[in-house]
Structures are given as structure tokens and as C-alpha cells.
Amino acid sequence: MIHSVAFIGLGAMGYRMAAHLPKHFETVFVWNRNFSKAEQHATEYGTLAVSLQDAVQADIIFSCLPTSQDVEALISGLELKAGSIWIDCTSGVPESAKNLADALQTQQVTFLDAPVSGQTIGAENATLTIMVGGDAEAFEKALPALQAIGKLIKHVGNSGAGFAVKAVNNMLLAVNLCSVAEGFTTLKAHGVNLGEALDCINASSGKSGVTETVLPQRVLNRSFPLTFALPLLAKDTGIALDLVRDAKLSAPVIALTQSLIQAASDLSPAESDFSSAVKLYESWSKITLE
Amino acid sequence: MIHSVAFIGLGAMGYRMAAHLPKHFETVFVWNRNFSKAEQHATEYGTLAVSLQDAVQADIIFSCLPTSQDVEALISGLELKAGSIWIDCTSGVPESAKNLADALQTQQVTFLDAPVSGQTIGAENATLTIMVGGDAEAFEKALPALQAIGKLIKHVGNSGAGFAVKAVNNMLLAVNLCSVAEGFTTLKAHGVNLGEALDCINASSGKSGVTETVLPQRVLNRSFPLTFALPLLAKDTGIALDLVRDAKLSAPVIALTQSLIQAASDLSPAESDFSSAVKLYESWSKITLE
Amino acid sequence: MIHSVAFIGLGAMGYRMAAHLPKHFETVFVWNRNFSKAEQHATEYGTLAVSLQDAVQADIIFSCLPTSQDVEALISGLELKAGSIWIDCTSGVPESAKNLADALQTQQVTFLDAPVSGQTIGAENATLTIMVGGDAEAFEKALPALQAIGKLIKHVGNSGAGFAVKAVNNMLLAVNLCSVAEGFTTLKAHGVNLGEALDCINASSGKSGVTETVLPQRVLNRSFPLTFALPLLAKDTGIALDLVRDAKLSAPVIALTQSLIQAASDLSPAESDFSSAVKLYESWSKITLE
Amino acid sequence: MIHSVAFIGLGAMGYRMAAHLPKHFETVFVWNRNFSKAEQHATEYGTLAVSLQDAVQADIIFSCLPTSQDVEALISGLELKAGSIWIDCTSGVPESAKNLADALQTQQVTFLDAPVSGQTIGAENATLTIMVGGDAEAFEKALPALQAIGKLIKHVGNSGAGFAVKAVNNMLLAVNLCSVAEGFTTLKAHGVNLGEALDCINASSGKSGVTETVLPQRVLNRSFPLTFALPLLAKDTGIALDLVRDAKLSAPVIALTQSLIQAASDLSPAESDFSSAVKLYESWSKITLE
Structure with missing residues (x-):
């Protein structure tokens, strides 16, 4: 039974995800580096803004930070409660998930890598897709907490598998x-x-999430709304390429795409939506996609 | 008013497409190089199997052949009826469409490039998507004939535009x-x-026609049913790359993909389904996608 | 025996190449679209500036123009002398060489594709490398004329083979x-x-013409002297890629490089030296190679 | 003044390199995991086969192992002599060089990354090219030892710079x-x-070490003599790609080439010469380069 849940990292995604937890669990701790956001969340949703060390005493601890390095830095030095489960929703590095799973095991804590997809709208409606790697038994135990924020929830393999699926998904998006x-x-x-x-392509075999939503809703109308920053997509394509390299495989389209997204990211302001990667091609061709 | 319609080229697609025409038009001619197929069609659907020269006296002439070269060879030397419209459903070459449109204009015939997507099931159910290039007025006149076989029917631009959209669609499929x-x-x-x-990716931003249908229905179940041959996909990626080159653009992912599909095609038996292109990667990695 | 020689196209290369001919042959005609250049050449080197129709009555006719299209346009309509040999030093298209060889044969004239390498300095010193495609017997007959301008002179195959070798050489330069x-x-x-x-790489296995001369003499000193225009290199990479495509081969590095050189060319002023293609990478990385 | 020198790792390269040291230095220790090779070297060249711990008491310690991981494993736990200089001739990882330089500094030992090029023939004739990264003062001190084995010896930058230049050189070879x-x-x-x-290309702008030596001496004569194994080239291309990625740069040709060399390596027996990478293309095209 899950009595207490904590949510660490109240960014655009985390703030919305944590909002659903009080509907399902008695005690919900929240913590954020900029602590005023945690206090605002407590006021708005009835969660408890507490210190990091107190938050991580919950039965289930969610984290949602920009990178695996941030998660590693946060966890390092924390004293955790034996038997608890740490669910990391960061779009992180598979290798890091394995290391954290090993490290937390020494405190009898289980680490699950559980990245999400569905953007802020999915976080708001608790309809996220969650791809989970790690111990299968812990996954079953954590399921009620995952169901509070997601709709399609899958155990995809051992530690790191969740991060791997997310990285490949985002790589396919980039391609x-x-x-x-x-x-x-x-x-x-x-x-x-x-x-x-x-319209023709969206009714044909060449369609994709990009043709169905990204192109009409972000590019052709020239809105490029910032919901997922291009440098983060560049990071994720790098994670996917590292997976290829670790397995000594050959994936030329992935390798090339990583280069192109990196170039697009290097050429763009940091606060650019991922969809603005098309501007790399527009600068070459002097053609505007509108 | 359309009184007579002809259909030339009764392959896997054409045979099914032509079957819908008698429901909408009084006189429907059919012709096929292997003429027994035309006779079989006449018996089965009440069409009229006639000589090529007779067939092309219809108000609307459909053609559906393997390549633009086949269409050019067929048309060369034919005497057509002034005022008729030739609708070519081949997955053809935009440059060829422009040339044929110019050539037929001397006989006062309008050529429309009108490739279709939707596979044999779409042909059977008259639910094809049809992307049409050429004269806008002729498109309007021909619409009743197009509606007899398709569902989503779009005029996408001048001569060659239909072929261009189909080539890009198939290139996206290949990528x-x-x-x-x-x-x-x-x-x-x-x-x-x-x-x-x-399942996770199909609920996320990386999804595509390939993840939604090709991978589960053709690859992971190892069926690779032959509905669209890999050498034809290789041909279509070549058409797309030619469009890039003609416009002096830079499209590295398209260029690389053309190379990979060509290699996959060169390594496969000619009668391989396009989905068996994945075997190129399986041979490199010794990993089977199942 | 060669009595008369003509040189058509007195650009940066042709002007210098034609200058060697009077040392070896009694009668040397020159012609240039901008005819004052032909007259200047006559004054400077003792050649004869004549009309195009007169020039092509020579035993050996050299041409050196920007593209195969220019050569085709020039030749079309000319009346040539039976038994003469046309040596085209343009960096041209293999397919065009085959067509021109067939066309000239009807006038009993032999066409050799004979592109050169060695730049203006090689033209000045008559030390060009000449790669010749076409009839072997005509090659032997033309050898004295070729030796007047070149040093390493090779018969590399049938019509088009010379252009093919040049295109592949320039593609390797681009890669x-x-x-x-x-x-x-x-x-x-x-x-x-x-x-x-x-210095280390030039003494090691990774060295190339680019590391030995282009990088130190054109890039690192930021001189980028215009001797071979980037759009022409882009054209040549396109010829190489067409050779790949015609043979239905897979050449991913060539395909990618064509894209990159095209992008670099599209982004640069038309009068840029080929070496300024490195600026594409400099714009991505904000790193200057100096 | 250098009194004693050690050489650790007597493989095909190291065995030959160490042979030159007794000509220049009084005391030369050698050590090899398979110790009989060290004893054989002592017999053949008058070096001293000693224990690893004794060997590393020399003023200058050379190492030449397959990978940086091997060097790290070897050094870990050794007690070194303050003031000595460790010269690692492995084709290693720049990041590892930085770490080892930092680690050895705590024992007042300087680590120089000093990979070599020139193959076994260069090792035999002491004509290797050596590209050195690390402390400039230590480089000057170590120069007499480096000159005993190499001809062109360059200090190319701080720790890791030597490995970086070698990786880029080998990547250019791969491209x-x-x-x-x-x-x-x-x-x-x-x-x-x-x-x-x-012959034409070797006299033109597209030439490279590959056209000048690899193609005629290893490929066209179908000898593929094993002097540098393909999996090691694949490893080196990976190091080069990691350098690109660490700097968040975009290098599409490098990224693609890494994929292709990896595929070629995955398809070949482990004991294949790097030149047999061409067989990847031969398998696609059914064309043999001979």
C-alpha cells in the first residue's frame, strides 16, 4: 500500500503531473529547487511543500528534472527509506539508470526509469504515456502511482529500458x-x-506524428510554440546514438540525424521549440515552409 | 459530361480500380497488354475489352503502369480524341508528366498525373487517396471519374505535382x-x-505509418507480404532525390535513405515486399526484429 | 599526321592550354564567344583567330567550356570535317559524351572526352593530367596534340569514361x-x-590532397583564391552521384557529400572558391579554421 | 638527463619500437603481459626483462597497448617514481588522457599521450610520426626518448590532444x-x-593516402594484409565521433562514416585488415575491386 508520495522537480511537466497525486494519495510531498514553486503548488493543490530530505521519506518518490546528471547530483548524499521506490520521469540516460538502480539498491530502494510522453497537455489531463524500465515487482507496486498521472503505462524491460524507448522515440521524431x-x-x-x-500524405503511408501535428500546428502556421526545447531534442538524439554505439551497431540515419539536429540547435537560440529545427533547411534553401 | 471511360493497365491496383467504373459510367473500356486479363475483367465487371486504339477514344482515359517510361512508350504513336482527359495513376516521374502534358496538348488532350495511395485494399473499396497535378479545369471535369475510385482527392499543383507528392510520400515511408x-x-x-x-511509441511523438502498421503487420510477425515491391520503392526514392537535385537543394536524410534503400533492394530478391528493407539492418546486426 | 589544330573556349584554362599548341603544330585556330579574347590570343601566341565554322575544319578540335550543355549547344548545327577528332576538355557529363560520340560519328568525326586536372598552373606549364574516354585508335592519333598540353595522359575507357574519372576525382576532393x-x-x-x-596528418595515413595543399594554402591562411568555383564543384558532385544512380549502386558518403557541397554552394556567393565550402561548418560551429 | 627507459607492451609495434632504445640509453627495461616476449626481446636487443613494478621505476616509461582501458587497468595501483614521465603510445581516448594526467600528477609523474603513425615499417626504421599531448616542459624533457623511435615529433596541445589528432587522422583514413x-x-x-x-586521380586533386597506397597495395591486388585490424579502426572512428559529440558539433560525414565502418567491422572476421572495409560495398554491388 502506498501511503505517501513525493514529487521532486516542478517544471512545466512536473507541476502538472504532481497536481493529480492528492486525488489518489493521503500524503503528497513536493519539492523544487526554487522552493516558492513548491509552496505555490501546495497552496493550489493541497500538497505539502517540505525539505528535500523530508520529501524523500515517502513510499514513492517521483523525480522529473532536465537531465540524468541533475538526478544523480540530487540523489547523491540523500538518505532514503528502505523499501521505497524512486520513479524518475526525466528523459534520461539508460546507463545512468543502471548506475542509480545499483546505487539505490544498497539503501534497499528500487529505482525505476519512467520517462513520459504526451507533453504538457498530457500532464494536465493525466493521459501521459509512461515507459518504465527496472524491477518488474516494483513496477507492479508502483502502478497505482503511475496510473494517477498516465494512461498507457508499459513495463518495457530492465533498468534503462524506459529511457532507451524514450530516446528512440525522440530520435524518430527528429528523423x-x-x-x-x-x-x-x-x-x-x-x-x-x-x-x-x-492532406494527401496524412492519408498515405508516409504519414507520421510530424506530418499529422508538428507540421500543421507549429511550422506551417509559423508559431513554433516553445513546449520542448531544441537543445533537449539534440540531447535525446545523442542518447539514442550512444545506445547505438554501446551496442556496436550501425545506424546511419540516426547518426546523420543527430548531426543535423545538433547543427540546427547550435544555430538556434536556446529557447527554441524543437520544431524550429526546420529552419536549418530553410536557411539553406531560402524557402519558407508556410 | 463523361460518357465513356477507359482503364489501361489491369495490374493488382488497376484491375480493382477499374471494377468501380461501370457503377458510374455507361461505357467503360478496358485494355491490358496481356489481353486475357481485360477479357476476364469484362466478364467479371461488365466492362468492354477493346483494342488500345479504341479504348483511348473514351472521354476519360485512366492509365496505371509500373513506370513513366511504360506510359511514354504506350502513348507514343496513339491518336487521341480532342477534348479527352488522360489520367495517369502510375507512380511516375514529374518531369515526364510535364513532357506528356505538353505532348498531348498538341492533340488537344489534357494529361493529369494522378498517382494513388491506399494499396490494393483501398483500390478494392474505392477509398484511395489521389494526388493530382495538371490543369485545374480538367481536374474539375475529371472529378466524377476520380471520385469513382478514390475518397480523398486533391489537386496539388501543375503538371508533375501529383507525381512529386507521391514520390515524397514514398520517400518519407522509406526514411x-x-x-x-x-x-x-x-x-x-x-x-x-x-x-x-x-505501443509506447505509437502513443507518442515518434509514431508514423511504419510504427503503426508496417512494423507490427509485416515485420515483427515476419510475414513481409508482397504488396509493394522493394525495387519500386527504390525507384520512388530515386524520383524524390531527383526532385531535390533538380531544385539544387540539399536534403541529406533523403540522399542517405535513397542509398540505403538501393542497397537493401540490390541485396534482396526482386519480388521482395518493401518492408524487407529492414533485413539490411538485420544482416549487419545479426538481430532479428521479431 | 596532324596539320591543323583548333582550340575553342579560351577561359582561364583554355587560354593557357592553347598557348602551347603553336610550338608543335603549323596551323592553330582559336575561337571564343567573346571574340576579342581570341584576337588577343592570336597576338600573344601567334595563333589564328577565326570564325567557329572555320576553326572546326582543323584535324584536331579542342573544346573547353563550363558544362556539357554548352558543348552540345556549340556543336549542334556545325558542319565538321570527316576524319577529324574532337577532344572535349570540359568537366562534363558521361551520358552527354556518349550522345555526342554517336552524333559526331554520323559526320565521321570522333569525339573524345578528355577532361584535365592540374589547375591553371598545370595549364601554364603543360603538365596537366588528361583522362580520356572514347575510341582507342582516335586516342592514339590524337596523342601528339594531347602531349602538347599534358604530362600524364591516360586512356581510361570508352566514351564517357574520361568524364566519369574526373567526376569521381572531384567527388573525392569534395569528400x-x-x-x-x-x-x-x-x-x-x-x-x-x-x-x-x-604536419602530423600529412605524414600519416589520413593525408589527402586537401590536407597537403587545400587546407594550408587556401583555408588556414584565409585566402580562398578563386581558381575553381564552388558551384562547379557542386555540379561535378552531382555528375558523380548520377553515375552512382545510373548503375543502381549505393554510395552513402557520396550522396551525403553531394548534399553538403550543394548546401555550401547555395549559401555562398557564386564566385566563391571551392575551398570556401568549409565555411558551412564554420557557420555551424562558430569556429574559424585559421 | 634520462638514465633509464622502460617499454611496456611488446606487440607488433611496441616490440620494434623498444628495439631502438638500447642504442640511446644505458638502462632499458621491458615488460609484457606474456612475459616470454619480454625475455625474447632482452635476448635479441640487450634490454632488461623485469617485473612491471621494477620497470615503472625508469625515468621514462613508454606504454603501447590496444586501448586506453588497458592502460588505465595497468596503471591503477602502480607506485611510480616522482619526476618520471609516462609516454603512452596507445591510440587512446582523449578523455582518458586527461584523467590519467590528473591521476599521475598526484604521484608527481607526468603523463603524455603520444600515439604514433607509420605502421610496423615505421616502427622498425624509427621513422614514426608522433603526435604528443600534455605538459610542454615534460615534452621537451622526453624529446630524446621520442627521437629514438620517431622522425616527425610534434607537441600538438594539452593532455588528450595527441590522442585527438590520431583519432581524427584515422577517421580521415576511414572516410x-x-x-x-x-x-x-x-x-x-x-x-x-x-x-x-x-593513376589519373593520384596526379589530381582527389588523391589521398588511400588512393596512393591502400587501394593499389592492399585492395586491387586482393592481398588485404593484416597490419591494422578493422575493429581497431572502428574503435578509432568512435573516438573521433565522441570528440565531435563532446564539443556539441555537427559532423555528418564523420558520423556516417563511423556507421559504415562499424557495419563493415560487424560483417567481417575480427582479424581483418582495415582495408577489407571495402568489402561492405562489394557485397552491395556485387562488384569486386580488382
Whole structure:
């Protein structure tokens, strides 16, 4: 039975995810480096803003930070409660998940890597997809907590498997982004009506999340709303490439795409939405996708 | 008003597409190089199996052949009826469409490039997507004929635009096929459960037609049913790359993917389904996607 | 025996190449679209500036123009002398060489594709390398004329083979340019002394024409002297990629490099030296190779 | 003044390199994991085969092992002599060089990364190129020892810089190998005489170490003599790619080449010469480079 739950890291995703927990659990601790956000959350949702050391005494501890390095720095030195489960929703590094799982085991704490997809709207509606790596028994125990924030929740393998699936998902997003930018720049150069072409492709075999939502909702209307920063996508493509390299595999499209997204990120302001990677191609071709 | 319609080229797609025409038009001619197929169609659907020269006297002439070269060879030397419209459903070459449109105009015939997507099931149910390039007025006139076989029907631009959209669609399919093969081989190398991973990705931003249908229905079940041959996909990626090159654009992911699909095609038996391109990666990694 | 020789196209290369011919042959005609250049050449070197139709009555006709299209346009409509040999030193298209060889044969004229390498300094010193495709017997007959301008002169195959070798050579130059730019940008990012690194690599297995001459003489000293324009290198990489495509081969590094050189060319002023392709990488990395 | 020198790791390179040291220094220790090789060296060249702990009491310690991991494992736990200099000739990892330099500094020992190029023939003739990273003062002190084995000896930067230059050199070798294989397969498909084409290119701007030596001496004669194993080249391309990634740069040709060399290595027996990477392309094209 889960009596207490903690949520650490109240960013755009975490703030919304933590808001659902009081509906399901008696005691919900929240903590954030900028602590005023934790206090605001407590006021708004009836959670308890406490010190980090107090928060991590919960039965279930969620974390949601920018990178695995942040999670490692946070955990290092903390005294945890034996029997608790740490659920890390960061889009992190598989290797780091394995190390943290080993490290926490010495305190009899189980670490699950549980990155999410679904963006802020999914966090708000508790309809996130959660891909979980780590101990299967702990996954079963943690399921009620996961169900409070997600809809499709899958145990995909051992420690690191959750992070691996997220990295590959985001790599596929990146590949689709680049190839759609290439394809649609080309169509425009040949005088094709992009809106009609998009409708056709979305009814055909070449469709993807990028053609269905990213292109019409972020690119063609030139809005590029910042919900997922391009440097973070560049980081995730790097994680995917590292997985390829660790397994001594050959993945040329992934390797090339990592280069392109890195170039796009290096050329863009840090606060650019991932969809603005198409501007790399626009700068080459002097063609605007609109 | 359309009184007579002809359909030339009764392959896996054409045979099914032509079957819908008698429901909408009084006179439907069919012709096929192997003429017994035309006679069989006439028997089965009440169409009229006639000579090529007779067939092309219809108000609307559909063609559906393997390549633009086949269409050019067929049309060359034919005497057409002034005022008729030729609708070519081949997955063809944009440059060829422009040339044919110019050539037929001398006989006062309008050429529309109108490739379709939706596979044999879409042909059977008259639910094809049709992307049409060419004269807008002729498109409007031809619409009743197009509606007899398709569901989503779009005029995407001038001559060649239809072929261009189809080529880009198939290129995106090819990119997705390669990147999904790379990503899932990598996940399997790291011990991830592919079925669960696929469910997660299909609920996330990395999804595509390949993750939604090709991977589960053709690859993971090792069926690779032949519905669209890999050499034809290689041909289509070449058409897309030619569009890039003609416009002097830079499309590195497209260029690389063309190379990979060509290598996969060169290594496979000619009668391989396009989905068997994943076997290129399986041969490198000794990992089977199942 | 060769009595008369003509040289058509007195650009930076042709002007210098034609200057050697009067030392070896009695009658040397020159022609240039901007005819004052032909007259200047006559004054300077004792050649004869004549009309195009007169020039092509020579036993041996050299041409050296920007592209194969220019050569085709020039030849079309000319009346040639049976038994003469046309030596085209343009960096041209293999397919065009085959067509021109067939076309000239109807006038009993032999066409040899004979592109040169060695730059303006090689033209000045008559030390060019000449790679010749076409009829072997005509090659032997033309050898004295070729020896007047070149040093290493090779018959590499049938019509088009000379252009093919030149295109592949320039593609290798392009690949080396991109990879050296990538490698040295990376070394500089890591604080390595580029001059010392270059000395080491030039004594090691990674050396190339680019590390030996292009990088030290054009890039690191920031001179980028215009001797071979980047758009022409982009054109040549396209010819190489077409050769790959025609043979239905897979050449991913060539395909990618064509994309990158095209992007570099699209981003640069038309009058940029090929070596300025490195600026594509400099713009991405904000690192200057100096 | 250098009184004593040690050489650790008597493989194909190290055995030959260590042979020159007795000509220049009074006391030369040698050590090898398979100790009989050290004893054989002592007999053959008058060196002293001693224990590892004794060997590392020399003023200068050379090491030459397969990977940086081997060097790290070897050094860990050794007690070194303050004031000595460790010169590591392994083709290693720049990051590891920095770590080892820091670690040895605590024992007042200086670590120099000093990879070599020139193959076994260069080791035999003491004509190696040595690219050295680390403390400039230590480099000057160590110079007499380096001069005993090398000819061109360069201080290229701080710790790790030597390894970085070697990795980039080997990456350029890999790029040249792939692009030459692509280019020459294409030329052969078009009926070009490869030997004549090679002569032309070696006199032109596309030449490289690969066209000058690897292609004629290892590939076209089908000898593929094992002097540098393909899996080690794959490892080195990985080091180069890591340098790119660490600096958050975009290097698409490097990234793609790493994939291709990895695929070639995965498909080949472990004891394959690096030049057999061309067989990846031969398997695709069914064309043999001979």
C-alpha cells in the first residue's frame, strides 16, 4: 500500500503531473529547487511543500528534472527509506539508470526509469504515456502511482529500458522532422500546394506524428510554440546514438540525424521549440515552409 | 459530361480500380497488354475489352503502369480524341508528366498525373487517396471519374505535382522504415521488449505509418507480404532525390535513405515486399526484429 | 599526321592550354564567344583567330567550356570535317559524351572526352593530367596534340569514361574537403594546435590532397583564391552521384557529400572558391579554421 | 638527463619500437603481459626483462597497448617514481588522457599521450610520426626518448590532444576508404579501367593516402594484409565521433562514416585488415575491386 508520495522537480511537466497525486494519495510531498514553486503548488493543490530530505521519506518518490546528471547530483548524499521506490520521469540516460538502480539498491530502494510522453497537455489531463524500465515487482507496486498521472503505462524491460524507448522515440521524431522538412522544401521548390500535399500524405503511408501535428500546428502556421526545447531534442538524439554505439551497431540515419539536429540547435537560440529545427533547411534553401 | 471511360493497365491496383467504373459510367473500356486479363475483367465487371486504339477514344482515359517510361512508350504513336482527359495513376516521374502534358496538348488532350495511395485494399473499396497535378479545369471535369475510385482527392499543383507528392510520400515511408529498423534493432540489442516499446511509441511523438502498421503487420510477425515491391520503392526514392537535385537543394536524410534503400533492394530478391528493407539492418546486426 | 589544330573556349584554362599548341603544330585556330579574347590570343601566341565554322575544319578540335550543355549547344548545327577528332576538355557529363560520340560519328568525326586536372598552373606549364574516354585508335592519333598540353595522359575507357574519372576525382576532393573541415573544426574545439596537427596528418595515413595543399594554402591562411568555383564543384558532385544512380549502386558518403557541397554552394556567393565550402561548418560551429 | 627507459607492451609495434632504445640509453627495461616476449626481446636487443613494478621505476616509461582501458587497468595501483614521465603510445581516448594526467600528477609523474603513425615499417626504421599531448616542459624533457623511435615529433596541445589528432587522422583514413570504395565501384560499373583511373586521380586533386597506397597495395591486388585490424579502426572512428559529440558539433560525414565502418567491422572476421572495409560495398554491388 502506498501511503505517501513525493514529487521532486516542478517544471512545466512536473507541476502538472504532481497536481493529480492528492486525488489518489493521503500524503503528497513536493519539492523544487526554487522552493516558492513548491509552496505555490501546495497552496493550489493541497500538497505539502517540505525539505528535500523530508520529501524523500515517502513510499514513492517521483523525480522529473532536465537531465540524468541533475538526478544523480540530487540523489547523491540523500538518505532514503528502505523499501521505497524512486520513479524518475526525466528523459534520461539508460546507463545512468543502471548506475542509480545499483546505487539505490544498497539503501534497499528500487529505482525505476519512467520517462513520459504526451507533453504538457498530457500532464494536465493525466493521459501521459509512461515507459518504465527496472524491477518488474516494483513496477507492479508502483502502478497505482503511475496510473494517477498516465494512461498507457508499459513495463518495457530492465533498468534503462524506459529511457532507451524514450530516446528512440525522440530520435524518430527528429528523423521525421528532418525528412519532412527536406521533403516539403522540395515540394515547395516545385510549386506544389503544401496544404493539399499534407492532406494527401496524412492519408498515405508516409504519414507520421510530424506530418499529422508538428507540421500543421507549429511550422506551417509559423508559431513554433516553445513546449520542448531544441537543445533537449539534440540531447535525446545523442542518447539514442550512444545506445547505438554501446551496442556496436550501425545506424546511419540516426547518426546523420543527430548531426543535423545538433547543427540546427547550435544555430538556434536556446529557447527554441524543437520544431524550429526546420529552419536549418530553410536557411539553406531560402524557402519558407508556410 | 463523361460518357465513356477507359482503364489501361489491369495490374493488382488497376484491375480493382477499374471494377468501380461501370457503377458510374455507361461505357467503360478496358485494355491490358496481356489481353486475357481485360477479357476476364469484362466478364467479371461488365466492362468492354477493346483494342488500345479504341479504348483511348473514351472521354476519360485512366492509365496505371509500373513506370513513366511504360506510359511514354504506350502513348507514343496513339491518336487521341480532342477534348479527352488522360489520367495517369502510375507512380511516375514529374518531369515526364510535364513532357506528356505538353505532348498531348498538341492533340488537344489534357494529361493529369494522378498517382494513388491506399494499396490494393483501398483500390478494392474505392477509398484511395489521389494526388493530382495538371490543369485545374480538367481536374474539375475529371472529378466524377476520380471520385469513382478514390475518397480523398486533391489537386496539388501543375503538371508533375501529383507525381512529386507521391514520390515524397514514398520517400518519407522509406526514411521511416530505415530509422525504425535502426531504432528497434538498437532497442532489442539493449534487451527492451519490442512489443511494449512499439505501443509506447505509437502513443507518442515518434509514431508514423511504419510504427503503426508496417512494423507490427509485416515485420515483427515476419510475414513481409508482397504488396509493394522493394525495387519500386527504390525507384520512388530515386524520383524524390531527383526532385531535390533538380531544385539544387540539399536534403541529406533523403540522399542517405535513397542509398540505403538501393542497397537493401540490390541485396534482396526482386519480388521482395518493401518492408524487407529492414533485413539490411538485420544482416549487419545479426538481430532479428521479431 | 596532324596539320591543323583548333582550340575553342579560351577561359582561364583554355587560354593557357592553347598557348602551347603553336610550338608543335603549323596551323592553330582559336575561337571564343567573346571574340576579342581570341584576337588577343592570336597576338600573344601567334595563333589564328577565326570564325567557329572555320576553326572546326582543323584535324584536331579542342573544346573547353563550363558544362556539357554548352558543348552540345556549340556543336549542334556545325558542319565538321570527316576524319577529324574532337577532344572535349570540359568537366562534363558521361551520358552527354556518349550522345555526342554517336552524333559526331554520323559526320565521321570522333569525339573524345578528355577532361584535365592540374589547375591553371598545370595549364601554364603543360603538365596537366588528361583522362580520356572514347575510341582507342582516335586516342592514339590524337596523342601528339594531347602531349602538347599534358604530362600524364591516360586512356581510361570508352566514351564517357574520361568524364566519369574526373567526376569521381572531384567527388573525392569534395569528400576530403568536408571531412577535413569536420575533423579540424573538432580538433580546434578541443584546443589542438592545427598547424602541428596538420604536419602530423600529412605524414600519416589520413593525408589527402586537401590536407597537403587545400587546407594550408587556401583555408588556414584565409585566402580562398578563386581558381575553381564552388558551384562547379557542386555540379561535378552531382555528375558523380548520377553515375552512382545510373548503375543502381549505393554510395552513402557520396550522396551525403553531394548534399553538403550543394548546401555550401547555395549559401555562398557564386564566385566563391571551392575551398570556401568549409565555411558551412564554420557557420555551424562558430569556429574559424585559421 | 634520462638514465633509464622502460617499454611496456611488446606487440607488433611496441616490440620494434623498444628495439631502438638500447642504442640511446644505458638502462632499458621491458615488460609484457606474456612475459616470454619480454625475455625474447632482452635476448635479441640487450634490454632488461623485469617485473612491471621494477620497470615503472625508469625515468621514462613508454606504454603501447590496444586501448586506453588497458592502460588505465595497468596503471591503477602502480607506485611510480616522482619526476618520471609516462609516454603512452596507445591510440587512446582523449578523455582518458586527461584523467590519467590528473591521476599521475598526484604521484608527481607526468603523463603524455603520444600515439604514433607509420605502421610496423615505421616502427622498425624509427621513422614514426608522433603526435604528443600534455605538459610542454615534460615534452621537451622526453624529446630524446621520442627521437629514438620517431622522425616527425610534434607537441600538438594539452593532455588528450595527441590522442585527438590520431583519432581524427584515422577517421580521415576511414572516410577516404569508404569514399574511394564508392567511387571506384561506380567507375567499374561504368566500364572504366581502374588502374588507369587510379593513376589519373593520384596526379589530381582527389588523391589521398588511400588512393596512393591502400587501394593499389592492399585492395586491387586482393592481398588485404593484416597490419591494422578493422575493429581497431572502428574503435578509432568512435573516438573521433565522441570528440565531435563532446564539443556539441555537427559532423555528418564523420558520423556516417563511423556507421559504415562499424557495419563493415560487424560483417567481417575480427582479424581483418582495415582495408577489407571495402568489402561492405562489394557485397552491395556485387562488384569486386580488382
